Amino acid sequence: MRIPDAAISEVREHGFVVVEGFLSPAELHAAREALWLHYPKPEEYFADPGRHAKYATSGFAGVEEFPYRSNDLNRLAFHPDLVDFVERYLGSAELHLYKIELWAKYAGAANYDQPLHRDYGSHSLVVPRVDGRYQQLTTFIFLSDVTEADGPTRVVPYERGRDVPFTPLYFEPGPLDAETVPAVGPAGSLFVYRTDILHRGSNFTGAGRARFSMLVDYQARGTTWAGKMAWPKHSPDLWAALLPECTVRERDLFGFPRPGDDYWNEQTLADVAARYPGMDMTPYRSADPPRG
Ligand SMILES: O=C(O)CCC(=O)C(=O)O
Known part of the structure; x- marks a missing residue:
């Protein structure tokens, strides 16, 4: 669904929003089916947690980095309504999709309680600007x-935490915990918050429960001090299954060279086509790139 302007105002004013019904029922169903290519279903996990001891090692043990075994999951990261929302929020179509993670949590497997923190601590080498420039949007x-x-x-909410200094990064919540609001919503919701x-x-607090989410983070393109992942790091074979299916715009979100970029010449056009069978190279060829 197209995310309403009211959600943008919420993020500007309070720093976060939960938008229900973001995914269509069909998108949600397909994504959930694909989850089980990566994680035990809750009933499998709870039938024998000892068989899935990995999830007990840390609250982060259920984090899997992009890309995934199904494009029904991969595509959520550049869902057109998410990209549209981020463009409207940041006021720019020059986007950098800088982090994608799947995160599974199983009740009782690990301690998922965290100190209060702001995500810029692991998404930037510096600190947020309080005038709102260089914002990063974190989504679940x-x-x-x-x-x-x-x-x-x-x-x-922003107005309750704005006077808390940026440093230290992590601290026990203390009285501020009473000010916290739980980000709740049905499956298919989009939760957005800023890294400040x-x-x-x-x-x-319930037994036998599990939480699955995809975390997708965006910023405006061009900062050298902020980000979280290097896309080439994982799974060349999964990228080969994904990139030919993407549009030029979708590839651009990952920083793939644009049509007309100086990178393209006869050699790179041929060798990228060989690396990614099925990728239509016409847009990269027809933008009249410099020939080397
Ligand atoms: O999983 C969550 O609910 C929040 C996680 C989080 O804030 C973090 O790991 O930085």
Whole structure:
């Protein structure tokens, strides 16, 4: 669904929003089916947690980095309504999709409680500008229902946390915990918050529950001091299954060379085509790139 302007205002004013019904039922169904290519279903996990001991090693053990085994998951990261929302929020079509993670949490597997923090600490080498320039948007696409019992992210609305200094990065919530709001919503919701917003992960309070989400983060293109992932790092074979299916615009979000970029010449056109069978090279060829 197209994200309403009111959601943009919420993020500007309070620093976060949960938009219900972001994914269509069909998109959600396909993404959930694809989750099980990466994670045990809750009933499998809870039937024998000992068989899935990996998830007990840390609250982050259920994090899997992009790309994934199904494009039904991969495509969520550049869902047209998400890209449209980010363009409208940042006021720019020059976007940098800088982080994508899947995160599975199983009740009781690990301690998911976190100190209060702001995500710029691991998304930037510097600190946020309070005038709002250089903002980064962190998002969670809920792939399961997130209720109060499902360890929701607890967020301090901007107006309540704005006077808390940027340093130290992590601290025990203390009285500020009373100001936190749980980010709850049904599966298919989109939760957005800025990297200058105080928040923390929390523990499940219900037994036998599991939380699945895809985390997708964007910033305007061009900063050298901020980001989180280097896209070529993982799985050349999964990229080969994804990139030929993408549009030029979708590839551009990952920083792929644009049509007309100086990178393209007869050699690179031929060798990239060989690396990515099925990729239509016409846009890169027809933009009259410099020939080397
Ligand atoms: O998983 C969550 O609810 C929040 C996680 C988080 O804030 C973090 O790891 O930085």
